[in-house]
């Protein structure tokens with residue numbers, strides 16, 4: 001029997017049975033290559049999935065930007081979305097995805113441009129057809145090119161005051177100006193418009209040339225995942241991507257063989273660079289030239305070294321630095337910046353005294369390197385342990401978002417040496433023991449001088465910056481360090497506290513799974529006393545040897561005053577800090593832990609292999625009840641907290657807008673300023689006495705366990721927790737009914753209110769608007785459904801109008817906003833235009849869309865919209881953690897509405913279009929006499945962009961109700977009512 005000839009011939013490189021796959025993976029795979037173009041695609045069939053996804057990675061990035069057009073690769077990425085020959089409408093793709101429960105994104109890095117989307121599994125084919133056009137028939141239309149340039153410019157201006165971006169570019173600028181690594185990748189109005197115009201460069205033509213040259217099938221990797229059979233999916237992929245031709249252009253990143261530090265004039269190894277940060281973060285970075293790890297994916301030699309230098313357990317460099325009071329954090333690892341070149345960096349977040357003694361910190365790093373030198377030949381058992389951990393991680397890999405997975409896979413598939421059968425496993429598994437490669441890496445760290453970089457907001461009065469980084473304006477100075485100094489550092493012998501880590505005792509041994517076949521969609525209450533409540537739920541779907549446990553200690557004392565609040569914050573940070581060595585080892589062994597707090601509770605969460613979960617839980621509870629080492633670490637925690645509270649002033653304007661809205665709605669919130677004043681005067685003794693008293697004024701211990709642990713065992717753990725509390729605080733009282741009530745928020749008055757203030761950070765060019773209407777209490781499911789449907793319908797058109805058409809700014813979000821017991825609709829925009837203009841644009845959107853577009857939705861289309869919204873509510877959780885987050889949310893809100901999604905879905909199915917039109921007219925439209933609106937304006941201190949004097953740019957909106965300006969938010973709140981909540985009896 002012969003198979004019929006294929007219209008577009010392709011070769012199957014591997015099928016499911018040949019692939020190394022995770023234990024629990026039930027998907028079917030086919031890795032193919034189109035014969036005529038060389039395009040490689042991984043086709044994945046998962047009949048159980050409710051979401052489909054696709055991704056395409058092109059092996060080109062801003063390293064390939066023409067020298068006179070910085071940002072071109074990134075600009076090409078933006079424009080690919082803006083219309084193709086077959087689908088010329090510029091928001092066609094986004095519109096299609098939004099209508100079918102999907103979304104998309106893309107990013108450009110130094111050597112990759114990566115596009116991805118996800119969509120309801122029934123609509124993969126339509127989305128794929130639109131997606132594939134980007135790569136062979138984009139329009140790059142004149143009008144879009146001009147407008148989308150503003151989005152790129154706004155994206156850049158959002159990053160200008162962010163240290164992460166500033167320092168990354170500074171590192172690039174400290175290298176050979178002729179090396180691609182030196183480039184500025186985001187682009188802005190100057191690099192992509194003004195300057196090219198002066199030089200007579202046709203940017204649109206350059207875009208088309210770039211696309212023709214690099215958007216070549218041989219540089220592309222495609223991943224498509226759907227619920228359809230493998231044959232169907234394969235056919236779609238082949239048909240859709242067949243038109244993408246290959247120019248056989250060689251992988252451009254392979255041609256970059258020089259190291260950015262090769263040019264002696266621009267080699268800053270052995271230099272000290274001081275760079276001024278925007279925020280108060282003091283940091284020391286040692287950066288070495290390092291052998292390229294890219295080709296050695298089987299052995300991952302760099303991960304052996306980063307595992308040791310970046311370790312946080314006993315004997316580690318970080319433990320020593322913390323003990324000395326010099327650091328709060330440390331990370332180490334190779335930066336995969338090129339195929340043929342790498343850096344290895346050790347980054348230390350310094351304390352005040354670590355900053356003052358930074359050379360001692362460098363010496364400590366060298367002392368740890370001396371530990372490694374003395375340990376030569378480097379032991380194999382560490383590799384074995386890394387191998388086992390990687391193996392467990394791969395075998396029990398959990399699913400997450402399908403589009404993120406597809407995007408990541410498409411990028412990983414670019415590695416040319418990975419054999420087809422390892423395509424899923426190559427990035428995780430450690431396959432070979434290559435000690436000589438690790439030794440080479442260690443040699444580099446021991447023998448070559450690193451670049452020493454110090455960052456801080458100030459370096460004393462005598463410091464004069466010698467230069468300003470070109471793109472972000474970061475001020476810095478450079479000086480050559482004495483070779484004698486490096487010799488001194490290299491001659492260090494290890495501090496007695498330093499050692500290699502001991503074998504990790506927390507590696508899970510029991511990986512058996514109990515398969516519960518009876519469905520249990522919601523938790524059961526298995527213990528209920530005035531003091532303790534325990535919820536349990538079995539894993540009936542994923543069958544992983546993991547569990548998720550959350551415990552909250554609910555007490556009204558936390559929010560009683562700013563002082564109570566900050567003392568609790570310090571206590572929480574103490575627990576995290578003092579247990580770091582243990583929790584780090586647990587984390588390496590696949591068990592993560594965290595402790596956090598809100599105004600009404602402190603919460604401990606653990607997630608991972610269930611083996612040692614109780615050990616870590618009880619250690620955390622012990623530390624919380626008895627902070628016996630607080631005196632030793634208080635100073636470091638206290639300064640760190642204070643510094644972070646000060647840094648709040650420099651956060652992005654949109655974050656301040658969100659916070660101000662939060663303050664306006666919540667009954668009582670302690671602002672960073674209140675907390676700063678309170679924390680200034682607390683002592684270690686205060687924290688210790690707080691630990692003894694805070695649980696005594698009314699407490700509920702409530703827990704939720706999901707997963708692979710028998711109920712009786714779980715109850716034993718919780719008994720142990722409660723016994724410890726009762727021993728530490730014998731006078732404990734359960735919560736009174738008043739103390740058990742859920743938090744209630746302000747009921748906005750009818751009308752329009754606006755709260756406006758200046759952006760604190762004087763240099764930030766951005767303003768922000770958080771525009772919010774309140775539609776009811778969270779217990780009103782009907783209101784939540786209507787708000788949800790409106791957002792589902794309006795999100796894409798709002799983005800299209802506010803970002804794509806009006807180009808207000810890069811950040812535009814439309815969402816349902818829930819806070820305490822309230823629900824509302826918000827539009828959040830960060831913009832260089834004035835908040836007044838932004839707000840008018842938002843109002844105009846609701847007016848026009850609510851009046852002209854929404855009512856015209858046809859009946860069949862309406863039914864489909866409702867279907868998509870309902871599917872979103874009932875979307876299957878992808879892993880244990882997602883189930884846990886949903887159910888715990890119902891506990892933490894005190895509403896215990898575990899079935900809220902099902903209830904809302906049932907309501908939504910009965911909602912007609914007329915109801916939604918009426919809802920918009922009542923709650924959102926500017927003409928409404930009954931809406932309850934509050935807008936927060938953060939006004940930049942830099943003069944805002946002028947609105948062009950054209951018909952398209954002008955807005956004119958009439959608002960029915962007068963606008964009330966809120967001058968003093970607390971005074972205003974004192975006059976408002978609170979929304980009702982429901983007290984659930986259990």
Ligand SMILES: [Zn+2]
Nearest residue numbers: 074078152155
């Ligand atoms: Zn972008």
